[in-house]
Amino acid sequence: MPEQSNDYRVVVFGAGGVGKSSLVLRFVKGTFRESYIPTIEDTYRQVISCDKSICTLQITDTTGSHQFPAMQRLSISKGHAFILVYSITSRQSLEELKPIYEQICQIKGDIESIPIMLVGNKNDENQNREVESSEGEAMAKKWKCAFMETSAKTNHNVKELFQELLNLEKRRTVSLQIDGKKSKQQKRKEKLKGKCVVM
Amino acid sequence: APWVLCPALERQGMLCPGSALLRDRVNALGATGEWLGGCSAWPLRGSAPWKGSGVPPQDPRGTGAVLVPGEGAVPHAGTRPLSLLDDIVLTHSLFLPTERFLQQLHHPPARWEEGSGLRRKRAVLAVLLHFLDTYKGLLQEEESAGKVIKELYLLIMKDTSLYHELEDEIIKLHQLVETVELKPPNKQVKPLFRHFRRIDSCLQTRVAFRGSDEIFCRVYMPDHSYVTIRSRLSASVQDILASVTEKLQYSEEQSARGDALILVTMASSGEKAVLQPSEECVFTTLGINSHLFACTRDTFDSLVPLPEEIQVVPGDTEIHRAEPEDVANHLTAFHWELFRCIHEVEFVDYVFHGERGRRETANLELLLQRCSEVQHWVGTELLLCEALGKRAHLLKKLIKIAAICKQNQDMLSFYAIVIGLNNAAISRLRLTWEKLPGKFKNLFRKFENLTDPCRNHKTYREVLAKMKPPLIPFVPLILKDLTFLHEGSKTLLDGLVNVEKLHCIAEKVRAVRKYRSRPLCLELEASPAQLQTKAYVRQLRVIDNQNLLFELSYKLEPGSQ
Ligand SMILES: Nc1nc2c(ncn2[C@@H]2O[C@H](COP(=O)(O)OP(=O)(O)OP(=O)(O)O)[C@@H](O)[C@H]2O)c(=O)[nH]1
Ligand SMILES: [Mg+2]
Numbered sequence: 086m087p088e089q090s091n092d093y094r095v096v097v098f099g100a101g102g103v104g105k106s107s108l109v110l111r112f113v114k115g116t117f118r119e120s121y122i123p124t125i126e127d128t129y130r131q132v133i134s135c136d137k138s139i140c141t142l143q144i145t146d147t148t149g150s151h152q153f154p155a156m157q158r159l160s161i162s163k164g165h166a167f168i169l170v171y172s173i174t175s176r177q178s179l180e181e182l183k184p185i186y187e188q189i190c191q192i193k194g195d196i197e198s199i200p201i202m203l204v205g206n207k208n209d210e211n212q213n214r215e216v217e218s219s220e221g222e223a224m225a226k227k228w229k230c231a232f233m234e235t236s237a238k239t240n241h242n243v244k245e246l247f248q249e250l251l252n253l254e255k256r257r258t259v260s261l262q263i264d265g266k267k268s269k270q271q272k273r274k275e276k277l278k279g280k281c282v283v284m
Numbered sequence: 285a286p287w288v289l290c291p292a293l294e295r296q297g298m299l300c301p302g303s304a305l306l307r308d309r310v311n312a313l314g315a316t317g318e319w320l321g322g323c324s325a326w327p328l329r330g331s332a333p334w335k336g337s338g339v340p341p342q343d344p345r346g347t348g349a350v351l352v353p354g355e356g357a358v359p360h361a362g363t364r365p366l367s368l369l370d371d372i373v374l375t376h377s378l379f380l381p382t383e384r385f386l387q388q389l390h391h392p393p394a395r396w397e398e399g400s401g402l403r404r405k406r407a408v409l410a411v412l413l414h415f416l417d418t419y420k421g422l423l424q425e426e427e428s429a430g431k432v433i434k435e436l437y438l439l440i441m442k443d444t445s446l447y448h449e450l451e452d453e454i455i456k457l458h459q460l461v462e463t464v465e466l467k468p469p470n471k472q473v474k475p476l477f478r479h480f481r482r483i484d485s486c487l488q489t490r491v492a493f494r495g496s497d498e499i500f501c502r503v504y505m506p507d508h509s510y511v512t513i514r515s516r517l518s519a520s521v522q523d524i525l526a527s528v529t530e531k532l533q534y535s536e537e538q539s540a541r542g543d544a545l546i547l548v549t550m551a552s553s554g555e556k557a558v559l560q561p562s563e564e565c566v567f568t569t570l571g572i573n574s575h576l577f578a579c580t581r582d583t584f585d586s587l588v589p590l591p592e593e594i595q596v597v598p599g600d601t602e603i604h605r606a607e608p609e610d611v612a613n614h615l616t617a618f619h620w621e622l623f624r625c626i627h628e629v630e631f632v633d634y635v636f637h638g639e640r641g642r643r644e645t646a647n648l649e650l651l652l653q654r655c656s657e658v659q660h661w662v663g664t665e666l667l668l669c670e671a672l673g674k675r676a677h678l679l680k681k682l683i684k685i686a687a688i689c690k691q692n693q694d695m696l697s698f699y700a701i702v703i704g705l706n707n708a709a710i711s712r713l714r715l716t717w718e719k720l721p722g723k724f725k726n727l728f729r730k731f732e733n734l735t736d737p738c739r740n741h742k743t744y745r746e747v748l749a750k751m752k753p754p755l756i757p758f759v760p761l762i763l764k765d766l767t768f769l770h771e772g773s774k775t776l777l778d779g780l781v782n783v784e785k786l787h788c789i790a791e792k793v794r795a796v797r798k799y800r801s802r803p804l805c806l807e808l809e810a811s812p813a814q815l816q817t818k819a820y821v822r823q824l825r826v827i828d829n830q831n832l833l834f835e836l837s838y839k840l841e842p843g844s845q
Contacts, residue, residue, distance in 0.1 A: 116533045125500055125512035127531070 092143045093135060093259050095250065096160045099170030100181040101149025104206040107237035108170065109146045112247055117238055124148050126156060133251070135259045142251075142259075157185070161192045166200035166250050171221075173205040173234065174213040179224065186228055200253035201230035204246060209236040371783070371790040373415050375632050378775045378786065386415070386432040390439075402447060405440075409453045412436065416460035422627050423464045425495045425518075425644065430464070437461050486822045487815065490618075492625040493517055493568070495644040501567060503528050503547075504577045506587055517568070517646055521547045522561040528578045546584065548577040553829040554589045568649035572657050572828040592832065593825060602820035603665050604674075608681050610814060612688035613806050614821040615658070615697040616756070620804045622651045623696070623756050628793050634763060635770045635789070651759055655700050660826040660833075662704030666713070667827075667836040675840070676719035679705075683724050686731060692806070693755035695748065702731045709833040713841050754804040757796070766792055 097105045106124050111117055113129045125148050133142040145160055161167075167189060171178040182203070190196050203225045205216060218234055225232035231253060235242040244261070251259040376385040389408050416423070416433070423430055437457065444454055493499075495518030503524065504510045513527040525545050549566070550556040552573035559566055570576070577587055603611065625647040634645045662682055669675040682701060689697040704710070705728070711717075717725075734743050741761060748757060766789060773785050808814060827833055 110533060114533060118533055122531060125514060127509075127511040129509045130507050 091135070091140045092130075093133065093140055093166070093251075093254075093257075094143045094145065094164050095166045095168060095247075096145045096147060096164035097168045097170060098147055098157075098182070098185045099149060099168075099204075100172075100175070100178040103149065103170045103172040103175070103178045104237045105149065105168075105170050106146050108168075108204070108206060108235060108243060108246070109144055111237045111240055111243045113144065117240075123150065126153075126160075132263060133259060133261055134263050136257050139263065140259070142247075142261075144247075157188070158192065161189055166202075166254060168202050168204055168246070168250060169230075170204045170206050171216065172207045173216050173218075173221075174207050174210050176215045179205075179216055179221070197229055198255065200250050201228070202246060202250045202253070203228065203230055203232045205232075205234040207236060207238070208234040208241065209239045367790075367794075368783075368787075369411060369414050370418075370794070371787045373411070373418050374629060374790045374793050375786040377629070377632060378636065378770075378789070379781055382419075382426060383428040383432055386412075386429055386436070389436055390432075402449060405443070405447060406450060406453065409440070409450060409457065413453060413456055413460065416457070416464060418628065420460075420463060421492075421494070422629065433461070433464070486819055490621040490625055492627065493644075493646040493650070495565065495646070499567065501576065504575055504590065505532075506577070506579050506583045508590060518565045518644060520561065521559045521563045521566060524566075524576070525561070525578060543580045545578045546581060548579060548584065548587060549574050550577055550587060550589050551828070552589050552592060553831060556584075556587060558584070565644055565646060568646040568653070570653075572653060572660060572826060592827065592829070601665065601668070602817060603678065603681070606813075606817045606820070608684040609688055610817045611821060612685045612692065612694075612697070613808055614818045615685070616689055616692040616694035616804070617806050617808060617818075618822050619651075619654070619694055619696050619756050620754070622647070622654055623759070624800060626651060626796075628797060631762065631766060631793050631796060632789060635766045648759070648763075651696075652763075655696060655760060656828070657824055657826055658697060658700035659704040659707070660828045661824040662701050663707045663710050663833050664826045666710055666716070667833060667840065670840065672715055672719065675713070675716050679716055679720055680724050683720075683728050683731070687727060690731075693751050695744070695758045696756045698731075699735055699758040702728075702735050706732070707833065709830070709837040712837060715841050753799050753802045755799045756804075757799055762792060762796065 097109060099105050101123060102121060106122075106127070107117060109127075109129060113131065124146055127146045129144045129146070131142045131144070132139055134140070145164070147157065147160060151157075169182045169186060171182055186201075189199070189201070193199050203221060205218060205221045208214075208218075221234065222232050231249060233242055233246055233249065235246055237243060248261050251261065376382065380388075389412060412433075423433070440454065440457065444450070495516065497517045498514055499517050500512055500514055501524075502510045502512050511528060511531045513524065513531065515524055515527060525547055529545060547559045547566075548556050549559060549570055551571050556577075566576075573593065575590055579587060627647065630645045630648040634648050666675060666678055666682070669678050682705065686698050686701040686705075689695075689701065720728075734747060736743060744758070744761070748755070769785065769788050769792070773782060775782055775785060808818070827836075
């Protein structure tokens with residue numbers, strides 16, 4: 086029986102259609118689809134290592150519509166780390182992250198100790214870019230969180246996104262590698278501890 | 285005017301005797317009160333309950349029983365003929381699908397003599413109006429029946445100018461057809477499942493579920509990942525699996541390789557069952573803490589249940605804070621809502637579950653689910669209470685709650701609590717029961733007598749008979765009675781319809797109608813404390829795994845018994 090308390094819970098937020106599900110499914114299943122099925126709430130589980138033992142990474146993919154505020158509050162209070170996704174092709178989608186970020190601050194309080202990654206997805210669609218990566222970076226600085234651009238479609242930076250997020254967790258050592266060994270990249274990141282924006 | 289005169293009724297060229305019989309009975313709907321065919325004596329289990337109409341019997345399965353409105357005026361309210369019409373409208377589905385029942389209104393028999401057009405039309409209208417009035421919104425779920433009604437309606441409309449005498453009836457028909465046709469504007473998706481009940485919606489007044497309603501539901505994977513899908517309440521297992529497959533980007537090769545997904549229900553105890561692809565509306569029939577799993581055939585054996593939702597750490601729940609009156613009143617108010625959501629014909633349809641493509645009985649099922657939830661809630665709360673003194677206090681409180689529910693004429697909550705306290709995992713807690721004040725011991729003994737099933741629940745039935753509406757009956761007993769009626773006698777024999785059986789079943793439904801004939805008003809404040817109690821009562825978290833309940837019970841009082 087999976088141990089509930091041992092779970093490390095990551096919650097993915099962002100406006101409808103920015104590619105939250107695509108990122109999660111690319112990471113969990115390695116697949117991508119062009120068609121769009123709006124999400125209500127899905128949760129995927131993966132075994133990872135945590136403080137040298139095994140634990141479950143629980144990734145909750147939320148809805149982009151604002152229909153269920155109570156569900157959103159519940160996932161925030163249960164979540165350990167957050168991924169805030171916008172699409173680089175939509176300035177509006179970056180705007181829509183603000184209330185979510187504020188709600189996380191409100192519910193979680195000490196925001197700096199909580200791993201949060203701001204993600205600009207769909208960076209394969211450069212021709213339709215509305216948000217420069219420098220703008221994303223600036224926003225991340227303001228929010229005291231990390232930043233990355235990704236593409237679920239081309240599988241750019243997807244695994245890295247999740248690994249970086251886990252690296253930001255300072256209260257325990259969580260890693261995608263089950264053998265407990267740290268990747269080079271991970272060690273490098275640990276040296277950068279304290280720096281907020283990791284590119 | 286084909287809606288009356290159309291001389292059909294000839295299935296394979298013959299008239300079915302059952303139809304003739306029924307027609308005769310329904311002929312009596314006429315104001316003349318003329319009963320044909322020795323009507324009043326049709327004992328359920330009498331010596332000669334079946335009577336034909338002189339036409340040689342045919343294949344009994346040719347349930348071409350036909351309803352033909354009699355020649356005559358509109359039935360008088362309160363007369364036996366009206367109750368006969370009601371009997372047949374309520375129970376026709378036992379021998380004739382609704383759609384075909386309605387078609388009979390198009391097709392009176394050929395052998396009727398001509399020249400009584402107006403009276404016949406009036407009779408057709410009477411049946412149609414009563415039907416619409418009884419079914420109401422439920423008809424939105426029945427496309428084919430809806431079509432027949434529309435056709436009939438159009439024919440009647442064509443004739444209105446010819447029959448001014450029917451004006452009143454036709455105005456009423458307009459109104460009823462309108463309510464049936466008007467779908468409620470943009471239906472909201474209704475959260476049905478436990479995991480969504482925690483959200484704000486639990487405080488809203490419950491409205492009836494219909495098969496076409498969209499609901500959210502979680503489907504779990506063997507590793508306890510889950511996807512939330514949006515589905516019609518009446519969706520088939522196949523439909524649900526298709527949504528899951530699509531969501532998970534399950535490739536076609538995987539399905540083709542024989543790795544196709546199956547849908548499984550699993551209870552918290554680990555008990556599991558595979559659902560057949562054609563099964564429909566499975567959501568409301570799941571056990572309290574049961575979940576749907578999608579997996580491949582070869583992972584079926586390795587499926588494990590979700591961890592118990594409730595933390596088995598003693599913490600004070602709302603029950604310890606709230607006043608017994610408030611808990612009882614909120615129970616009654618909620619159960620009244622659920623009871624009100626059940627459509628009359630759900631009771632009839634429930635009787636022959638599985639015998640024929642069944643209609644939604646979701647609201648009835650939800651009430652039954654709730655009834656079992658309350659039973660488990662009582663045990664769960666007591667068993668999560670570690671300190672003996674506190675537990676005995678809670679026991680007293682629960683008995684008090686049962687007493688107030690009874691005062692509220694909410695026999696459903698009352699019964700559920702008493703049954704819950706009679707659960708072996710609770711009744712074995714000798715130390716707890718010993719600490720109960722004598723007054724409460726006696727009170728509970730009285731409650732046990734009241735719920736004693738001996739002599740066919742005689743005591744309870746007597747108490748119920750003395751109550752005036754509004755009241756909430758112990759619904760499972762109504763279903764037991766209906767099932768008994770249904771299994772105790774045949775509906776059709778030699779093609780004849782057992783009208784008396786229909787009458788007995790309809791009487792049960794009419795009893796429900798009577799219980800609900802007056803609104804139940806409880807004075808409930810909207811203070812924050814009250815809202816908290818309300819939310820607690822409406823989303824009980826319970827352990828429904830009997831083994832676990834026993835385990836907790838033995839831990840609390842090892843030596844008891
Ligand atoms: N070009 C491109 N398209 C993408 C990318 N990620 C997602 N999409 C497309 O964007 C659409 C929406 O993707 P989803 O992942 O379903 O979006 P979502 O954020 O989960 O949306 P909601 O569940 O409604 O909140 C789909 O048609 C995807 O194919 C990407 O990196 N690049
Ligand atoms: Mg999505």
